[in-house]
Structure formats: structure tokens, C-alpha cells
Amino acid sequence: MKQVLQSARTGDLELVEVPAPTPARGQVLVRNAFSLVSPGTEKLAMTFARKSLLAKARSRPDLTRQVIHKLRQEGPLSTYRTVMTRLESPQPLGYSSAGVVLETGEEVHGFRPGDRVACAGAGYANHAEFVVVPENLVAHVPDGVSLEDACFATLGAIAMQGVRVAEPTLGEICAVIGLGLIGQLTVQLARANGCRVLAIDIDPARVELARASGAEWALTVGDITPAWSQAHTGGYGVDFVLVTAAADTSAPLQLAAELSRLQGRVVMVGAMPIELDRRIFYEKVLSLRMSTSYGPGRYDRSYEESGLDYPLPYVRWTENRNLQSFLALVASGALKPGALPTPVVPFAEAAGTYHDLASGSSRSLAVVFRYDEKHDAPSRTLELGPRPPRAERTTLGVGFLGAGNYAKGILLPALESAKHIERLALVTATGASARRTAEKFHFTRCGTDATTMLGDPDVDLVFITTRHDTHARLASDTLRAGKAVWLEKPVGLHSDEVADVARAVEETNGFLAVGYNRRFSAHARAIKQTLTRRQGPVAIHYVVAAGTTPRGTWILDPREGGGRIIGEACHFVDLCTYFVGSPPVSVYARTLGHDPESDDSLVAMLGFADGSNATIEYLANTGPNLPKERIELSCDGRTSRCDNFRVTTFSDAKDLRTFNQDKGQATAIEEVIDALRNGRSSPFTLFEIVGVSEATFAMLESARTGREIRLDA
Secondary structure (H helix, E strand, O other): OEEEEEEOOOOOEEEEEOOOOOOOOOEEEEEEEEEEEOHHHHHHHHHHHOOOHHHHHHHOHHHHHHHHHHHHHHOHHHHHHHHHHHHHOEEEOOOEEEEEEEEEOOOOOOOOOOOEEEEEOOOOOOOEOEEEEEHHHEEEOOOOOOHHHHOOHHHHHHHHHHHHHHOOOOOOEEEEEOOOHHHHHHHHHHHHOOOEEEEEEOOHHHHHHHHHOOOOEEEEHHHOOHHHHHHHHOOOOEEEEEEOOOOOOOHHHHHHHHHEEEEEEEEEOOOOOOOOOHHHHHHHOOEEEEOOOOOOOOOOHHHHOOOOOOOOOOOOOOHHHHHHHHHHHHHHOOOOHHHOOOOEEEHHHHHHHHHHHHHOOOOOOOEEEEOOOOOOOOOOEEEOOOOOOHHHOOOEEEEEEOOOHHHHHHHHHHHHOOOOEEEEEEEOOOHHHHHHHHHHOOOOEEEOOHHHHHOOOOOOEEEEOOOHHHHHHHHHHHHHOOOEEEEOOOOOOOHHHHHHHHHHHHHHOOOEEEOOHHHHOHHHHHHHHOOOOOOOOOEEEEEEEOOOOOOOOHHHOOOOOOOHHHHOHHHHHHHHHHHHOOOOOEEEEEEOOOOOOOOOOEEEEEEOOOOOEEEEEEEOOOOOOOOOEEEEEEEOOEEEEEEOOOEEEEOOOOOEEOOOOOOOHHHHHHHHHHHHHOOOOOOOOHHHHHHHHHHHHHHHHHHHHOOOEEOOO
16 A cells, blocks of 8 residues: 655655555554645644754754663663664654545444544554554544545544633634634634634635634734724623644734733644743733643543543543534534635645645645545555575574564664574564565565464564564464464463463474573673572572653553563563572562552562572662662672673672673574574573563562462472
């Protein structure tokens, strides 16, 4: 399929052939008929992307601080890879479209193939021939409403939410400042709500368009005088102002304050700096209200991605219900988006259309892309280059499932340096990422459907780096398909998932390696060397400055990510297992925070069969400058200290220092491939893999029950 993509590094745009997406749980696959280009929002993204690296850094000091912190913690190589991975990731454009449902994922109940729908959401309702969209960001298009009009629904929902935040009453006078597409729709909505509307812009043509759309008064900024207010509001001022402009200064907000009456309402819909004149807001007792995009649910992952709706009696207007309401008003004739002058162009001309918008040669309110009506099934695989016949290959055929930031920044660069392999297939959720990542790391095929890789006879080893809830199922399926598996942690989110993976290994005599890379670090191996002839038990103190819990991330979702203890702490349990030589036999743990979504700090004591003990402190609220990981290990009168896998000191040996952080990923991949090629077993025993997972589950169980958990060997 074709999709518009932008380079985050250079801002260049192109229309690219990519694999069509596959609907996941809770998503619908839609064939786009129309999609809407909003020049204001999308031009901002284009402008930012075209800035130099220095200009980007100046405009986003928050991201610059993150980069500096990472540089101090991990060294220049890891930081460079992370930054470049983000900049080289293709950026999809578009967030408002309409089309016909082709397929539905699991747990989708409100839609079926053939339904006409409007779609919303950046990253979902893209400018592409096919899109996958979560159910809560999809709305049925009523009979009598064209799909061309329906593609305005997202922008209409933004305008509608702004009007709702203003809480208008019948007969009030309102001003709309900024008459772009959202401003024009806002004028229509305010009129439909029984308000008298003053429309304001710097562009006379847009002022006249607003007058034609129903504004009672329409003026340019320079024509606003005290005489207007005296003549039409009795000198009191307007009841509320909707600021729908996008600006580099706060001048529209200042104008809104000047136009408002005593105790008026100012609603900010557009993007601009907030630099207020306190005097005028104070003297008029004005209220400044923020309107957040399409409405309640926006930026809430549980609503948008997981499909958890807000109860209507308590949250009357969510972003989905705003979409529905806008479409219903279009069906009734109260709103007429089709009356706005928005040219309709073939999708094949998308790149040229964006160029015209960026250069200023086109000043259209918006542009609608029209897609060809195709009846072919969407292709989810794209061939990028020839592959040698299997009979002629002497290397391992490698497939890769998932291409998130960790995979692109760490694993795939390490895999690119590996010898004796053939990179055959890369599959990830979005077609754009699949193609760009496969091209960068020289895979011969890319796609969005994991089943195509499992059925590929040329693939011998599959790397699984998808979201946590898919790990166990994909690993079991891949093993039973006769392929070796590198599985990123965690192995599973529950004991039964881990057990199924173990059964798959035993049934197939399969090869399973887990992404517990720290045991392959030069620092970990140097410490292990000091323990080769130990006589007594080992005491390990492992402190992890994990940082503040990232609110809203899928990792904290119990169903999808399992939380950071299951998803990340398994790394530290495995490293302790590596040092001691066997998994823990007992676990006792306590949480430190009251709310795991804001503080998932936990302290756990692991007991081992030989009398060794490990204390793991996983801390969310440490000082910002602490190294993320510190390990102190004592045994037989000797002590080793590892500081963030960059410096390790020994009480009786020479220190080990590495310029960059060495967490062992490259060595792990090299040794797994070497073992597989030479017929050796995995570097991880199944006993260790299961034992580490069960110890991690026991940490949460012990923290919940307050008792020590004994593990069945």
C-alpha cells in the first residue's frame, strides 16, 4: 500500500510503498476513501522536522536534558544510537480519515466488515491506503453523510470540544479568533448552538468565508474597535471567546481578554505561548480554559488503545462521542463541512500537495486526499531484495519480530555486526517502520503479519521483541514451527505462559535464548571470574535507580506490559542467578510506594540453595544523578563493585573500565548465533529461564501477601 511518510531528521516527504497493517486486539482495519490534511497542525510538524539539530534542541529543552542525562549515564555510543534511532524513524502524517472496515481484531464488538466509518488519531488515521485504528477512535458514519464529509470528523470533534469547554448558553455572544479549518467549523458549531458569533482573523478572505458560514459579524483584527463592542454588546464585551488560532506569540489571547466582558470565559484551542497580562485577567475576573484536542479520553492509553470507555452518565462527551455528535450534526444539515473550500486531490499527488502547503503557494483551509477504490486484499509483505536459494546458503536465516526503540537502537545494530547469518525477514506492527527498519538493517523482506515468518522455511532463528503480552504465545508458536528463538524479556506475564513456553521447548527439543544480556557483559564476567573457586556463599546488593514511573505507558498495563517488576526486574534476578550459579529458592519482598502507577519501588531478598543471598532494591524515586545500576558482591573476603556497567572495582584485582556502557547485548547475540550454528545448547538452561520468571512473580506475590515465598525447585 502507499503511505505518506516524513523524515524526522530532514523533514523530507515522500509517498512510499509499505506493507499494509494487521489489526491487533481491539483494532479495526479500514480502507481509506478520504483523508483530511489540516495545514495548521501538520505544517507545525513539518516545520519542526525541517529544523537543524541545534534548532530542534533549542525548541525542545526537555528532550535535550534527557539526552544529556543519558550521555552521562551510558556514554556517547548508546546515546548517539538512541537519538539517531528516533530521528531516523519515519513519521506518519495525518489524523483524520474515513473509509470502509475490512477486518476487525479480537474483542472488537461495535464494527464489522463493510461498515462506513470515520477514524481519528495521530499515528492511526494516517494518510495511507489502509489504516488500523483502535475501536474507541472509530465512529459509524450515518446514512446520508458522504465519506468525504465524514473525513472532517476529527477536526470537527476538536472544534466541538472547544465549544463544550466554553459552556455556551442560548443567545450568548461569542468571538472566534483564528479562522482556519477548526475556526470555521467552530463558527458553524456556535451558530448551531444558538449563539451570535463574531469571527476574527488577519486574512480578509477567511473573514468573508466565516460570514458565509453564519457569523453575524466578521472582521479582520485591524477592524476591531471599541465602537463595535459598544454597538453590539452595550459596551460589556462578548460572553466568551474561542481562540482557535495558531501563533508564535500570545497576541490572540490578549485580544480575547480585551474583547471579553467582566467574568467572561476564554477557551484556548489553538497552539501558542501563554504570556498573559495579569492585570486585564485580574480586573475582569476572566477564566482561562484549556480545550484538549478531541475531548475526554485523549492521551489516555486505557481509553484510546485498551478500549476502556468512560461511563456516559459521568462523562457525557468523550472523544468518540464527540466524533459521533459531529457526524450526527452533519447528517441533520446543521453543519456543512463540504461547503468549505477544500480542494480534493488524488492521493497520488500527496507529496506535491504538501510541498505547496509548506512553500505557501497553497493557502487552502484544508486539502482532502481521495483514494482509488481498490478491491484487492491488502498485502502485508513487501520484498526488498533477492535471497539466495536455501540449498546454496551456509548461514543461519534470521527473522525479526518487533522493531521498537530498543530493538532499533541496540539489538539490530548488534545483529548487523554478527557473522554467518542471512537477515531474511523483519515484521513489526506498522508498515512504515517495517520497511524503513528492514532497509536500514538489510533484510530482504518486511511485513506486518507474524504468521508469514513462522511459515518461512528459510528462517532458522527468530528474534521476538514485541510487547510483553505477546512474548509467550509467539515464542511457543515459533518453537513449535521448528525454529530457534531469541526471546526478549519477560518470558511471560503469568506462570502458565512461562510453563507453555517450557513445554514447547521440551516437546520440540528447541533452542531458546532469553534477552538477559547483562550476564554477557565484560563487567559481569569479570565478577564471575572471581567466584570460580569460591568456598562460601555470596552476598549481593543490587541497587537499581529505575527513575520515575512513566505514566501512561503500556508497560504499566497489567494485561499488556505486566508492570516494571515483571518486565524489567527479571534482568536483575537473572544476573544474580548467573553469579550464584542457580535460581533463587525463596523470595521475600516489600513495596515502598502506595500506588504502583506513581511509585513501583520494591525491595526483595532472594535466597539461594547454597546459602547465598541477594538484595535487589528497585527504586523509582531516587536522585536524578545516581547511576542506574550499582552492584556490590562479597564472598570469601573479597568484594567487587560494578557501577552502571562502566566501571568495576575489585578489592584484590585491577579495575575494569569501559568508555561506553557494556551491558553485553552484542556478545549475547554473537554467542547465541555461534551456539546455534555449531549445534550447541542455548547459553540459558530451561531451569534458569523458568526459575528467574517464577522468582519475579514471587516478588509481587510476597509483596502482596507479606510472606516469604518458597519456590519449587
